[in-house]
Structure formats: C-alpha cells, structure tokens
Amino acid sequence: DTGVSQDPRHKITKRGQNVTFRCDPISEHNRLYWYRQTLGQGPEFLTYFQNEAQLEKSRLLSDRFSAERPKGSFSTLEIQRTEQGDSAMYLCASTETSGRVPDTQYFGPGTRLTVL
Amino acid sequence: QKEVEQDPGPLSVPEGAIVSLNCTYSNSAFQYFMWYRQYSRKGPELLMYTYSSGNKEDGRFTAQVDKSSKYISLFIRDSQPSDSATYLCAMSLSGTYKYIFGTGTRLKVLA
Numbered sequence: 001d002t003g004v005s006q007d008p009r010h011k012i013t014k015r016g017q018n019v020t021f022r023c024d025p026i027s028e029h030n031r032l033y034w035y036r037q038t039l040g041q042g043p044e045f046l047t048y049f050q051n052e053a054q055l056e057k058s059r060l061l062s063d064r065f066s067a068e069r070p071k072g073s074f075s076t077l078e079i080q081r082t083e084q085g086d087s088a089m090y091l092c093a094s095t096e097t098s099g100r101v102p103d104t105q106y107f108g109p110g111t112r113l114t115v116l
Numbered sequence: 117q118k119e120v121e122q123d124p125g126p127l128s129v130p131e132g133a134i135v136s137l138n139c140t141y142s143n144s145a146f147q148y149f150m151w152y153r154q155y156s157r158k159g160p161e162l163l164m165y166t167y168s169s170g171n172k173e174d175g176r177f178t179a180q181v182d183k184s185s186k187y188i189s190l191f192i193r194d195s196q197p198s199d200s201a202t203y204l205c206a207m208s209l210s211g212t213y214k215y216i217f218g219t220g221t222r223l224k225v226l227a
Binding site for chain 2: 042048091106109
C-alpha cells in the first residue's frame, strides 16, 4: 500500500494524558498537512510542512499541540494534557510539489482520538 | 458566518437519480474549488477540482463554479448505492495550500 498511513487508527486516553500520532506520507511527497475533523464537520486545517519546515499553523493549534517532521519524511502530532474537547479524528494529508495548483492532497485514514 | 456553507443533509435519493450537491462561500478571493468524497471511517478522497469559474466533467460527475454567486455545485448522474458517502467541498486561495472545507453533505443512494 503506497498511500498515506497513520498510526494508531484509534486512541482512547484519559484527560490530562499526552498522546502522539504518526503520519507517513506518500513517498517523496514534500508537503504534509494535519487536519482535525469532529463529528458532522469538515476537516479543519491545523498545520503544514514543506519538507521539514513547518510553514503555517492554525490558531486552532494551541500550545498543547506540537507537530514535527524531523527529516522531511514522517510527521508526528503530539497533544499534551489532553482535554475532552480534543476528541476528534486527526487527519494527515500529503502532496508533491508538482507546480500544478492546486496540488492534490491525499488523505490518510485518520486517527480517531477519544478523551475520557 | 462560516466561510464555506454546506447543507449537512442527509440527502436520500433512489438509484439512478441525478444528485445535486452545493456549497456557498463568502470569500470572493477563493480561486480553487475541490470536491472530496468521504466514506464512513475513512479519509477524504479527491473527486474533482476546478479553477475559477466554469464547468468540469469527469464520468458521471460534473463540477460547476459560479463565482459571481459564490456558489459551487457537484452533480452526480446515474447515482449508485456505492455513491453513498459524505461529500465535502473545499476551497483555497491563490498562493496558499490551506484548504477550507464545508461541513459535508451526507448522501444515501437507495437501491
């Protein structure tokens, strides 16, 4: 399978715990995006990387959230001191820089987070 | 007011019907318009995109953009039960790669 993969697919945690999600983009895709999707809503942009550089962050990304892409390949999204309001599907997408606008964003299956 | 508005549905149609899905938006600077399909518990997959105004056709799917009315549509001809999913519109500004999504319309095609 050469699509975007995310791990874990499901995570249940208690309020106050830290969680970390991983995204593996399609090989050689140099842009990587994180979105959050709650029930009945469309995905909301959180942040994106061009290679290892984090170029844009949404105001939704509070200081409890941090994302990294250390070698320009996989990315991690960490949430510290989780709150019940963090319960959502966290989606990762990747694109290649093709010069074609818009670059097609390929989404992974998502990580569903439940905070008890 | 949200930047992108989309009726959440659900929309139920019989198999073979023509389906019309719509989004309105408030930011006249949006240049790129996308339609994604999302099956339950899956990530969104891109169906079509259009740039600026006009129509684009791909098989049973037709996307329309009317920038003067700030209104976009996706038409599905000869709808199939396998088309049952949530359809998300998304838009972006020229020079940015951030997509703004609608809430999605849940479609059910009844056999």
